[in-house]
Amino acid sequence: MKFIQRLGYYLGGFSIGLIVLAFFLNGKQVSCDYGPKARVLKNINSKPINYTQTFISDSSTIKQILQKGNIDFSKSNPRQEPCGNYFIEGKHNDYLVSVVIKNCDSIVTVLDFKEVP
Known part of the structure; x- marks a missing residue:
């Protein structure tokens, strides 16, 4: 042949x-979520997000960063017991935004939020 x-x-x-x-x-x-970043973001977005009173006004910005942000694993502590901490950064309206979250089994809690022009 x-x-x-x-x-x-x-x-x-x-x-x-x-x-x-x-x-x-x-x-x-x-969806094909094979990379570590995609798997973690999918896991975070599948749970309810708990905002403290300080960050409630920025909830739409935080949701956008949690959907399309980049996880910096060198600044994160994913194996911390009982909940892993993740440092996620991204751009929103020409600002660099960083969010630190605590990812537990049933809920995600926003620990810190910073906007840098």
Whole structure:
């Protein structure tokens, strides 16, 4: 069998597989959270967030940072017992925002929030 024939069979099977996957996964909420950052952010966003009175006015900013921010694992302490602490930073309205949270089994608590122009 020549290379062109093998390539044709491969591409034909590959395209049929893509069509089958598109048919089965159409309209479903499927995500591929394989990296550590994505897994931690997904875990944090799946729990209720507890704000103290100081941070309640900035809750929308904090939610945005918790969804699309970057976790700095060198400043975080994820293995702390009973709840891990995470340092998350991101941009909001041209400000660098940092949030420190405590991630427990059933709730997330905001410990610190800073905006730097």
